[in-house]
Amino acid sequence: MAEGATTGQRLLKRAAVLAMAILASACSTVVPRTAPPVYQPVNEAPRPYEPVITPGLPTDNEHHMVALLVPLTGTNGAVGRSIANATQLALLDTDNAELRVTSYDTATGPAAAAQKAIDDGARLILGPLLADDVRAVLPVAKRAGVPVIGFSNDTSLAGSGAYLMGYSPAQSIERVVDYARGQGVTTYGALVANGVYGQRASTAFLRAVEGAKGQVVSLQNYDRTAASIAGAAARLGRAGSVGAVLIVDDGAAAAGVVTLMRKGEPGARVLGTERWNNEASVLTKPSLNGAWFASVPDNLYRQYATKYRTRFGAAPYRLSSMGYDAVLLTIRIARDWPIGRPFPEDRLRDKGGFAGIDGAFRFGRDGFAERALEVQEVRGGTTVTVSPAPTGF
Numbered sequence: 001m002a003e004g005a006t007t008g009q010r011l012l013k014r015a016a017v018l019a020m021a022i023l024a025s026a027c028s029t030v031v032p033r034t035a036p037p038v039y040q041p042v043n044e045a046p047r048p049y050e051p052v053i054t055p056g057l058p059t060d061n062e063h064h065m066v067a068l069l070v071p072l073t074g075t076n077g078a079v080g081r082s083i084a085n086a087t088q089l090a091l092l093d094t095d096n097a098e099l100r101v102t103s104y105d106t107a108t109g110p111a112a113a114a115q116k117a118i119d120d121g122a123r124l125i126l127g128p129l130l131a132d133d134v135r136a137v138l139p140v141a142k143r144a145g146v147p148v149i150g151f152s153n154d155t156s157l158a159g160s161g162a163y164l165m166g167y168s169p170a171q172s173i174e175r176v177v178d179y180a181r182g183q184g185v186t187t188y189g190a191l192v193a194n195g196v197y198g199q200r201a202s203t204a205f206l207r208a209v210e211g212a213k214g215q216v217v218s219l220q221n222y223d224r225t226a227a228s229i230a231g232a233a234a235r236l237g238r239a240g241s242v243g244a245v246l247i248v249d250d251g252a253a254a255a256g257v258v259t260l261m262r263k264g265e266p267g268a269r270v271l272g273t274e275r276w277n278n279e280a281s282v283l284t285k286p287s288l289n290g291a292w293f294a295s296v297p298d299n300l301y302r303q304y305a306t307k308y309r310t311r312f313g314a315a316p317y318r319l320s321s322m323g324y325d326a327v328l329l330t331i332r333i334a335r336d337w338p339i340g341r342p343f344p345e346d347r348l349r350d351k352g353g354f355a356g357i358d359g360a361f362r363f364g365r366d367g368f369a370e371r372a373l374e375v376q377e378v379r380g381g382t383t384v385t386v387s388p389a390p391t392g393f
Contacts, residue, residue: 090324166322299385374388
């Protein structure tokens with residue numbers, strides 16, 4: 001044990017000597033006799049970190065970039081969201097992987113929404129829904145050379161890169177008057193609610209009756225008050241018997257107008273406009289039973305509505321079909337649209353037209369959609385097609 005301890009002590013002493021030698025060696029290291037480096041300050045302000053940011057969506061070289069501009073919030077938010085759902089349903093139904101449709105909320109500012117869409121790389125704009133929004137978007141889209149396929153029915157906004165899919169009162173009135181003429185109606189009257197829609201409908205009505213070689217016996221305007229409606233109905237009755245009376249108002253209001261109109265024109269056929277196809281309340285009004293109105297066909301829409309309800313858990317708004325058909329139109333044209341290139345606007349003017357849930361349609365020289373319409377009759381709580389829509393042009 002003593003010998004082992006002596007050996008261990010000798011090892012410790014050797015380790016200590018070795019450590020002392022290393023330290024001594026370090027302390028005696030010779031430093032070259034050269035001048036130390038002099039720090040030269042640079043007269044530049046330090047540059048902050050600037051990350052490279054590409055505005056908008058990432059560059060997409062695999063999809064056609066399409067923007068949907070609709071109100072997603074606010075008063076018309078529910079309609080806009082229904083249209084947005086319809087565009088997604090169209091992509092799913094067609095199993096299309098080339099189109100990328102991005103929604104932008106026009107309720108926060110239509111011009112800003114359009115600019116954001118263009119900055120994100122959109123080559124085509126679907127929407128907006130409202131006429132004022134279309135008016136705000138057009139200058140932005142035109143500067144960028146991006147066509148607009150809007151959902152408004154204001155014909156004054158169509159043209160110069162704007163194509164409108166809205167349902168036209170003029171086309172609806174012309175179609176139902178032409179059908180009535182074919183059923184032997186030669187004399188006509190009209191009760192028209194005051195407003196921009198009423199003014200346009202009145203002009204269309206006079207032209208349609210003239211074109212059908214009929215006669216307008218009386219056209220009366222009214223404000224939406226009981227006294228004004230009663231006065232207009234009385235004036236119409238005093239003008240003489242007519243075969244049909246056009247009511248230019250929404251369905252709920254039209255029912256009350258017809259009740260007053262019957263006092264002076266008990267046997268006249270009631271005619272309505274395309275607006276009635278958007279309102280289920282028309283079917284519940286006994287006074288409108290037997291009325292005729294022209295609108296886009298409903299047979300495919302009913303199938304679409306069932307599929308929409310299954311997918312989204314709620315019924316679609318009637319106008320949402322325009323969003324669905326706008327996507328179908330785009331997919332058809334996309335066959336001749338190389339990804340990353342401008343949208344081939346000239347294809348929108350195809351004389352053969354397009355087909356969709358709302359039937360056949362085509363854009364005229366003025367950029368407004370000409371539609372193949374059917375005539376429906378309100379009958380027993382439902383509508384019956386009494387004159388089918390043409391299948392094409």
